[in-house]
Amino acid sequence: MLLAVLVLVLLLTFGVYGFTERMLAEKAAANAHGISARSRACADSGVALALALVDEGTAFPADPPPIYHEPAALRGVLVSPSDDPLGNGRFTVFAPVEGDPTGTQLRFGLIDESGKLDVNGLLNLTVRDQELTESQQRDLLMGLPGMTEAIADAIFDFIDEDDDLREFGAEFEDYAALNPPRSPRNGPIDSVDELLLVQGVTPALLYGEDANRNGLLDPGENDGEATYPPDNGDGLLDVGWTAYLTVHGGEPNLNADGEEKIDLNDGVLTDLFDALEEAFDTETAQFVVAYRLAGPLDPENSSDSLDPNADVDALLEEGLDEEGNPTVPTATEQEQVDAMAGALAGLIGGADEEATVTRAGMDLSGGATADIGSFYDLVDRDVDVEVDGELTTLISPFQSGALLDQLPTILQTVTTFDTEIIRGRVNVNQARVGALLGVPGMTQGLAESIDAARMIGADGEARPDLHAQRLTPFWLYTDGLADLPTLRRLDPFLTARGGFFRVRSIGYVEGGGPAVRVEAVIDGTTSPARVVEMRDLSDLGRGVPRAMLAAP
Structure with missing residues (x-):
């Protein structure tokens, strides 16, 4: 009888012990869950x-x-x-x-x-409003570590809309021969991770040695083949192409009030003058419009001039003479039409003489002959233009020595781009x-x-x-x-x-x-x-x- 009681007590003791252990484990799990929930809320904060x-x-x-x-x-x-x-x-x-x-x-x-480089946007990148050649597009990616001509062309082949094979690229037939077969996107990708579907792109190229995506060189990322991921143990962190490429590229082109900025390349020069005069002053409006009318005295130093060190020389040379100056006016046909329309409006109004449209003593009826590729085209420049019938040299109100503090406000007012993004x-x-x-x-x-x-x-x-x-x-x-x-x-x-x-x-x-x-x-x-x-x-x-x- 005593033995049976001892066995019963022992079983009850084990039961209580097991129950206690389970309760302690439940408490630890509940605490961990609570901490995890708080940590998640903090991360979201x-x-x-x-x-x-x-x-x-x-x-x-x-x-x-x-x-x-x-x-x-x-x-x-x-x-x-x-x-x-x-x-x-x-x-x-x-x-x-x-x-x-x-x-x-x-x-x-x-x-x-x-x-980072917007991999989708590279296809639409232009220089002086001209599309890049396939070779020039390829060169844009060649600065990435480990990039090859074949992979660069394959990336563009994967996202462009056509099935035309680039010089070193891969198209539908190449992907159809894979096991399992797949097709190129032939359109913008939604994530840089999709580049893993491109022929020649590997996880090692895309993600590098940074297996846990923290931007730090951890011990396991610097020990050769000993542990995952594979690395070369050189004491340097290979961050992979995700640190260089994105699909989220863009910036707003609106002012602080959410309204359109003043387009420095507005084809209607009277509208441009009036807008600049209201936002700045008459001197600023006069100089900018004078630049559009006549161009600078040193056009070889403008944003659209030839850069002998550029990787896109062939494209930049188009439309330039041997000195690197534009061979034809850069104003668009629409700008000329708008200017002519302004002159005709004066004639229709009953003027006896040839109509002119003037601002600050300048005749605007001839329209623009120069575009502004960059705001800095206006900095430290001089322009010769007729004012009240006399050739006058105008000095830019934007001088580099006093510009640094003013620029953020100026660039929130004017733009050389005609898109909201x-x-x-x-x-x-x-x-x-x-x-x-x-x-x-x-x-x-x-x-x-x-x-x-x-x-x-x-x-x-x-x-x-x-x-x-x-x-x-x-x-x-x-x-x-x-x-x-x-x-x-x-x-x-x-x-x-x-x-x-x-x-x-x-x-x-x-x-x-x-x-x-x-x-x-x-x-x-x-x-x-x-x-x-x-x-x-x-x-x-x-x-x-x-x-x-x-x-x-």
Whole structure:
């Protein structure tokens, strides 16, 4: 009897022990779930803050909030306080330092997608309103590490609308012969990941060694073949083509009120003069319209002149004489028609003599003979034009020595583009060398100089002093990286801030537990800004050591 009681007590004890263990496990699981939920909410809060910053930049484009490297605003932000300090919920928004090949630094800011080449937009890229040849298109991608002529042509063959095979490319027949067979997209791709379907593109080329997508060189990414992913163990991080290519390219071409900017190439010169006079003053309106009437005294230094170092020489040479000057007026036929219409209107009104349309003493009835390819065409220039019947030299009101602080406001008022969204320009503040080399006319030396001039110190400290100076690409001139003729030729393809931003946000609780890592793409070309892509990267791990997440 005693033995039976002992056995019963033993069984009950094991039962209680098992029940206790299960309850403890349930409690741990519940705690982990609660921490995970809080971490997710914190990570989402990071995206929400980024959304607000992008929205503010759209609303105040001449003075946008700094978003490149702001540890005080984006690192270890407390959003879910707790009575227990270890229970505080925080988020950190982080990004790789584009100019750090060792992958040892992080910055705390957003990734401007305009710092990459818009792979869809490259097909429609033009120079002086002329399409690039297939060879010139191929050259735009040849700056990417590991790129070959065959893969570059295959990428364009994959997304162009025709079935014509490029010199080194791949078309329908090549894909039909694969196992399993597939077809080229023959249209814009929705994600850079789709490039894996292109003949010759491998995961190693597209994603590089950064298996967990954190922008840091982790031990497993620097040990050769010992662990996944395969790497060369050279102490440098191969970030892959995802750091150079995007499908989210564009920036708004509206002023702060959401209205159209003044088009400096407006074909109706009277309208252009009146708009500029209202926005600026008579002197500014007179000079800009005079430039459109007669062109500058040094046309060889304009944005449409020949650049002997450009990769698109053949295209730039078209329409130029031996000196590199335009051989024909650049005004469009429509502009001439508009000007003639203005003159005819005067005749119909009953004028006895040949009708003229004048502003500030200038006869505008002849129409424009020069277009403005870049705002910088107007900087430090002189124009000879007849004013009240006398040939007069007008000096530009835009002088380089006093322009830096004024430019953000000026460029929010005027434009040389006639679309609401400008596609394909590359952000000089964030682009890597390989992406910069995709800019027509960019040289290796200038690309490397731009890459070395990051808005972040060598030891990772923020450089807020540079933010206000780099709101436009004009800093390339003021910092001595490019002269004005070079800047004029490059400017149609450059920007200092795009409209799409990638956000990497980690939510976590200080005391430990699961962290949540999300990645979102924000479209700031609309108002309000909106999230157009969202991914949960938590399965790839936290990705960032806790010591780097929290503010020091």
